[in-house]
Amino acid sequence: MYSLLIKELKLSVSPIFYVMPFLTGALMLIPGWLYFLVVLYFTFITVPNMFGGYKSQNDLIFTSMLPVTKKEIVKAKVAVIVILELLHIVVAMIYGLISILLYPNMDYLFFKPTLGFWGLNFVMMAIFNLIFIVMYFKTAYKYGAATFAAVAAALLFAGGAEWLGIQNSFVSDLLKGTGADNIAVQLLILIMGVAIFAIMTIIAYHIANKRFEKVEI
Amino acid sequence: MLALEIKHLNKEYEHFRLKDVSFQLEKGYIMGFIGANGAGKTTTIKSILNLIRLDSGEIRIFGRDLKQHELELKQVIGSAFGDIDFYTRSRIRTLTNVIKRFYHHWDEDAYNKYLKKFNLNENKKIAELSTGMKVKYSLALALSHGAKILILDEPTSGLDPVARDQLLDIFQELVQDGEISILFSTHITSDLEKCADYITYIDNGQIINSAVKEEFIDTYRLVNGKEEQLHLVQDKLIAYKTNSFGFTGLIHTVDFDPSWDLRSALPNLEEIMIYFSKKESLHV
Numbered sequence: 001m002y003s004l005l006i007k008e009l010k011l012s013v014s015p016i017f018y019v020m021p022f023l024t025g026a027l028m029l030i031p032g033w034l035y036f037l038v039v040l041y042f043t044f045i046t047v048p049n050m051f052g053g054y055k056s057q058n059d060l061i062f063t064s065m066l067p068v069t070k071k072e073i074v075k076a077k078v079a080v081i082v083i084l085e086l087l088h089i090v091v092a093m094i095y096g097l098i099s100i101l102l103y104p105n106m107d108y109l110f111f112k113p114t115l116g117f118w119g120l121n122f123v124m125m126a127i128f129n130l131i132f133i134v135m136y137f138k139t140a141y142k143y144g145a146a147t148f149a150a151v152a153a154a155l156l157f158a159g160g161a162e163w164l165g166i167q168n169s170f171v172s173d174l175l176k177g178t179g180a181d182n183i184a185v186q187l188l189i190l191i192m193g194v195a196i197f198a199i200m201t202i203i204a205y206h207i208a209n210k211r212f213e214k215v216e217i
Numbered sequence: 218m219l220a221l222e223i224k225h226l227n228k229e230y231e232h233f234r235l236k237d238v239s240f241q242l243e244k245g246y247i248m249g250f251i252g253a254n255g256a257g258k259t260t261t262i263k264s265i266l267n268l269i270r271l272d273s274g275e276i277r278i279f280g281r282d283l284k285q286h287e288l289e290l291k292q293v294i295g296s297a298f299g300d301i302d303f304y305t306r307s308r309i310r311t312l313t314n315v316i317k318r319f320y321h322h323w324d325e326d327a328y329n330k331y332l333k334k335f336n337l338n339e340n341k342k343i344a345e346l347s348t349g350m351k352v353k354y355s356l357a358l359a360l361s362h363g364a365k366i367l368i369l370d371e372p373t374s375g376l377d378p379v380a381r382d383q384l385l386d387i388f389q390e391l392v393q394d395g396e397i398s399i400l401f402s403t404h405i406t407s408d409l410e411k412c413a414d415y416i417t418y419i420d421n422g423q424i425i426n427s428a429v430k431e432e433f434i435d436t437y438r439l440v441n442g443k444e445e446q447l448h449l450v451q452d453k454l455i456a457y458k459t460n461s462f463g464f465t466g467l468i469h470t471v472d473f474d475p476s477w478d479l480r481s482a483l484p485n486l487e488e489i490m491i492y493f494s495k496k497e498s499l500h501v
Binding site: 004006007010057058061062067216217 | 263270301311
């Protein structure tokens with residue numbers, strides 16, 4: 001499994017995708033922007049390009065000829081997705097911190113980059129993973145429909161959350177008002193978000209495993 | 218000892234079926250796996266590499282069941298696909314550094330030796346290699362991780378005659394010590410006449426014959442006769458062609474009767490293939 005992960009990181013994933021988090025993360029510096037988009041760029045750009053790369057390099061057959069099990073193949077691919085997602089979120093969090101320091105008196109229409117907001121980002125990526133990973137491993141090469149469905153669901157979540165943040169006084173207060181300064185509440189939302197992310201990704205991995213078992217190469 | 222034993226493979230696709238495929242390869246020999254395009258060579262090879270799910274059947278490598286011992290067996294299998302490229306924009310060095318991690322018995326000295334022997338430059342990208350060089354690179358990888366059985370899908374197709382001859386010489390060198398066995402598929406029958414010990418012939422998803430090369434050829438006779446003699450033997454022939462001088466047909470040696478007053482000769486592999494495929498089209 002470790003060798004397979006090294007193979008993914010060194011051979012299959014283009015170095016640009018390790019740089020992308022630092023570029024897209026910089027969008028956090030736009031004052032009062034719709035910050036969900038920053039992490040969503042991973043799903044817009046990195047995912048289709050990376051999986052298109054797998055397809056054009058015949059990665060599926062290349063990997064299958066190595067002495068590895070089908071389970072390990074799925075595990076390594078899911079691990080790469082998670083590593084890149086974490087990189088995107090963590091780098092964006094750092095830029096977010098700078099953004100808050102740069103604009104201390106900002107009046108936020110959309111969510112402020114608080115810890116709780118990052119918790120929501122984890123939930124968004126949990127939804128993305130569940131749909132993308134499960135759909136992708138039905139064939140292990142068709143990534144178009146999987147990307148479309150997963151991005152659509154993630155967008156709906158982000159849009160819905162922002163809408164609630166504007167329409168609903170409780171949510172607005174929790175993430176933009178007094179709740180934003182309550183570290184305990186913010187941390188709790190973050191931890192819940194991470195937990196949902198972990199659980200949904202693990203579920204996605206297990207379903208993907210079952211589906212990939214039936215894939216003919 | 219058997220290097221490879223395939224028993225009763227069955228696999229059904231929408232438009233194609235592998236039917237009860239069985240054959241075996243003795244350790245230390247070269248087996249040529251021939252058949253027309255679409256006859257089932259690649260499907261059989263993919264099942265040996267456990268890339269497809271079989272409906273039924275059993276594959277044993279060095280006596281061990283492939284399904285149960287997939288990981289250990291893949292350590293001793295070397296494979297090459299003549300017509301599929303991977304990571305063509307990567308350098309040989311990069312690819313090797315990734316691949317060698319997977320093998321417990323990777324031998325760096327052997328690898329360097331083969332690079333030198335095959336004239337492979339580690340700084341070259343896969344896309345810069347000629348078709349023959351790509352096959353040689355696959356061989357270098359396989360031999361450096363201690364592969365004992367090489368499963369090669371059309372390694373010689375697309376190669377010029379000189380490169381093909383070189384490759385066949387390499388195959389013969391490899392099996393000399395009796396440790397390495399090779400199964401390679403091809404539709405270029407002259408390759409097999411040069412270097413195969415055994416021939417397995419697949420046609421339309423079914424094994425027609427699998428035997429030592431000389432025996433394989435000896436199973437058949439090519440007969441020549443005048444047109445008016447054709448009706449005497451027509452039923453016994455596998456297939457025949459007529460021309461202005463008469464007819465030429467392929468027949469099983471056991472069915473051949475010397476009293477017929479027909480000229481007979483040993484066919485070559487290509488003729489066997491052609492007549493069998495002709496038979497196929499007659500029955501459709």
